[in-house]
Amino acid sequence: MGLAVFRGRDGRDHALTGSFGGCSGCRGNRLYAWDLGDPAKPALTDSLVLDARVVGDVVVNAEGTLAVATRQQSESRRDGVVVLDLADPAHPKVAADYFETVTGGVQNLALDGTTLYAVNSGTADLHVIDLADPREPREIGRWGLRERPARHLQDVAVRDGLAYLSYWNDGLVILDVGGGDRGGSPAEPALQGAFRYTIKIGREEFGNTSTAAPHTNRAGKRYVFVGDKIMPARLDLDRPAETAGWVHVLDVSRPGRPLEVARWEVPGAGVAALRVQGDTLYAA
DSSP, X not given: OOEEEEEOTTSSEEEEEOEEOSSTTSGGGEEEEEEOSSTTSOEEEEEEEOSOSEEOOEEEXXXXXXXXXXXXXXXXXXXXXXXXXOSSTTSOEEEEEEOTTOTTOEEEEEEETXXXXXXXXXXXXEEEXXXXXXXXXXXXXXXXXXXOTTOOOOEEEEETTEEEEEXXXXXXXXEESSSSSSOOOSSSOEEEEEEOOOEEETTEEEOOEEEEEEEEOTTSOEEEEEEEOBOXXXXXXXXXXXXXXXXXXXXXXXXXXXXXXEEEEOTTOOOOOEXXXXXXXXXX
């Protein structure tokens, strides 16, 4: 489930966590707020009950004033996102509930300033939503692959005007949303580059691009770490699942032509999420 750690307006560290549950009003349908003033003893400060069986991804803007959480498998069947006001970070308040163009369910999010990038499970497209007025979200753009009817968009990350889309068996897709050279913008994303790959396991080949984390090193060189998550076609409850996956290191100094310069594997483990902090990469 989603986890977002941020510095609040009160100067303290806070966290928001999503959850997975079974019915409206149960603990699993809540978004939880935590005070991390003492990292050894996180303190629960509040929670919000949302119309959802899954409160999945959670993102917070750089200023720590605005958050967005996904709302999946709602009883009203109007899945979408919930926009949260963090004026009091210990006690988030709902600013808006947006579902109009994303009723198919939102799997993952990226928040860049007041622009929200949402992975729509229903359309397999990237939906771009303007949150300049947090109480009146509105969709301003959309982009998706058209070549493969069976396409699947898994995740999105945005940095320096480029959006990195993890498009499962279609690999990594890079969009110009204002920082590239293809004339793109949040309202009209433009294809900047792509990197498609397959991993051979036995007689089968997989892509399964599941997540990406852009990073600029101390020398100013741009990279993106790409993870894939390969699960067995059938799960046997009597034996551990044989999973697989790699972290691919791509040089994106020329984002129109990504170049793989390294890869790293943990045998028997797929990559569900990646985060970069300083010069350290964390892989789940």
